Amino acid sequence: MITFQDVQIHFGDFHAVKNLNLNINEGEFFTFLGPSGCGKTTILRSLVGFISPSGGNITLDGRDITHVPIEKRGIGMVFQSYALFPTMNVYENIAFGMRVKKASKAEIDKDVREIARKVDLKDEQLFKKVSELSGGQQQRVAIARALVLKPAILALDEPLSNLDAKLRVQLRNELKLLQKQFGITTIYVTHDQEEALTLSDRIAVFNNGVVEQVGTPQEVYDRSQTEFVCNFIGDINRLEPELIENSSLKQIVKPGKIAYVRNEKVSLLPLPGEGVVHLQGEVVDREFYGLYSKYVLKAAGGTLLKTIEKENGLEQRKVGDRVDIYINSEHILQY
Numbered sequence: 609m610i611t612f613q614d615v616q617i618h619f620g621d622f623h624a625v626k627n628l629n630l631n632i633n634e635g636e637f638f639t640f641l642g643p644s645g646c647g648k649t650t651i652l653r654s655l656v657g658f659i660s661p662s663g664g665n666i667t668l669d670g671r672d673i674t675h676v677p678i679e680k681r682g683i684g685m686v687f688q689s690y691a692l693f694p695t696m697n698v699y700e701n702i703a704f705g706m707r708v709k710k711a712s713k714a715e716i717d718k719d720v721r722e723i724a725r726k727v728d729l730k731d732e733q734l735f736k737k738v739s740e741l742s743g744g745q746q747q748r749v750a751i752a753r754a755l756v757l758k759p760a761i762l763a764l765d766e767p768l769s770n771l772d773a774k775l776r777v778q779l780r781n782e783l784k785l786l787q788k789q790f791g792i793t794t795i796y797v798t799h800d801q802e803e804a805l806t807l808s809d810r811i812a813v814f815n816n817g818v819v820e821q822v823g824t825p826q827e828v829y830d831r832s833q834t835e836f837v838c839n840f841i842g843d844i845n846r847l848e849p850e851l852i853e854n855s856s857l858k859q860i861v862k863p864g865k866i867a868y869v870r871n872e873k874v875s876l877l878p879l880p881g882e883g884v885v886h887l888q889g890e891v892v893d894r895e896f897y898g899l900y901s902k903y904v905l906k907a908a909g910g911t912l913l914k915t916i917e918k919e920n921g922l923e924q925r926k927v928g929d930r931v932d933i934y935i936n937s938e939h940i941l942q943y
Contacts, residue, residue, distance in 0.1 A: 609633055610655065610761070610793070615664035617650055617817075624650045626817045628664070632795065632810075637787050639796045641804040642814030643840070648797050649765055651814075655795065656683050656763050668760070681761075684754030688766040690746050692738045698724075698749050699734040705757045723756045727786065743771045744779055751786065761793045768803065780807060801841050805829060813837050835866065835943040843871045843914065847940070850909025856885050857940075865942040873939040874915035876903070876931050883937035889913065891929045901925075905933060 610632040617625040625647045632638045640648035653659045655666060657678035666674045673681050692701050699720055706716045724734055727748040738746055747767055754762055767783075768776045784807050787794045798804055804811050805825040812822045813836075821833045832838035847867040852858055860883075861867045878884075892912070893904035896919075903925060905913045913933065917925070925931060 609669060610795075611665075611667045612651070612655075613665045613667070615651070615654065615666060616662045617647070617654060617659060618662040624817055625654075625661075628819060630812060630819060630822065632793065634669075634793055635791050637784065637794045637796065637807055637809045639798060639804045639808040639811045640814060641798060641801065641811050641840075643799055646814040647817040648814045652763050652765055652795060652797050655761075656685050657681055682759050683761045683763055684757055684759035686747075686750045686754050686762070686764045686767050688769055690750040690767075692746060692749060692753075694737070694739055697735050697737055698729065698741070701738060701749055702734075702752045702756055705753065709757075719756050720752075723752045726789070727752045727755070728782075742775075744775050747771070747779060751783075755790065755792075759792070761795065762787075762790075763795045763797075765797045766799070767796075768798075769800075776803075783807065805841075813840065815840075829870075830939075832941055835868075838868050838941050838943065844868045844941075845871060845874060845913050848909060848911040851887075851907055851911035854908040855887055857887075857935075860885065860937045860940060862942060868941045868943075869913075869935055869939055871902075871914045872916045873935065874905075874913050875934045876915060876917055876925065877934065878932075879934045879936055881936065885935045885937055887933040887935070889931055889933050891925045891927050891931060894925065894927060905931060907933060 612628045612630040615625060615628040616623070628651065640651060642648050650659060654661050657676065661674060665672055693704065702720045702724065703716050706719065729745065729748055729752065733741065733745065738749060741749065768779055771779065780803060796807060808825055810822060810824055811828050813820045813828060815836050821828055821837045828837060829841055832841060838844060845868060847857060847861065847869060852861050852867065887907050889905040889907040891903055892906045895902040898919065900916050900918050903915050903917060905915060907913055
């Protein structure tokens with residue numbers, strides 16, 4: 609288990625991380641999520657050893673590693689830029705750490721070829737310059753270079769941000785499979801909410817050096833604990849005061865509270881169960897995506913609500929159509 613206890617990181621008068629307390633379980637895929645400049649990479653770098661905390665302690669399985677040298681922490685790091693050596697071929701890049709540790713030639717060759725196969729790098733690619741590889745292949749080399757040292761923990765700092773959208777999705781899936789295959793504790797830093805939701809066992813959402821919420825992807829998404837998390841994760845509708853005052857939402861939203869509902873929780877079809885709010889509105893915009901359409905609806909008081917409806921080929925709404933709108937009161941978040 610990794611434990612951050614009262615960790616603070618200051619750069620002069622700037623408090624990058626403020627009193628962090630966090631536990632990460634062995635074998636977990638744990639993501640630090642937040643906007644740029646929120647402190648997530650700073651925390652990762654303090655775990656790896658590039659930054660020393662201004663206060664507090666970092667422990668690994670009960671051992672204090674706060675001031676232990678980088679090479680003695682047993683943590684593999686994959687950087688955003690991959691930080692591969694351009695003058696070396698793939699084999700030499702992967703073998704670099706083992707050579708620094710003075711492993712035997714036979715051991716290096718065995719381990720390099722074994723880890724290359726596991727990350728789907730073919731033998732003929734081992735002797736190419738890294739500049740000859742695609743972005744996705746370079747990422748695999750960076751991961752192989754970290755894993756060949758058999759670290760207890762793998763730390764990844766925005767490793768997919770330099771790739772195109774299609775390759776990002778492909779490698780996202782491969783990363784998760786690799787993590788399960790190796791069973792290695794993985795700490796992943798990203799600003800991409802979709803990446804965090806699809807990859808993680810648990811997520812810590814950072815904002816201005818503070819953790820706003822820790823939970824499973826579903827907990828963070830469906831039961832956002834703060835208004836920041838609610839707005840940062842996914843697309844969401846704010847229920848304006850005019851809409852609340854002119855509908856049965858008035859009985860649900862507490863006085864003085866700001867209320868939100870996720871786009872996909874707004875339905876154009878009747879919902880089962882108790883506590884369903886029924887509104888009326890008009891379709892003012894539609895975007896067709898093939899599998900689904902996104903609608904913008906104008907409800908009471910001029911409030912605009914967005915919703916997502918699966919395309920089943922049976923019923924399509926057009927701009928100008930009057931529609932019934934249904935919201936389960938349990939899906940309304942209040943702050």
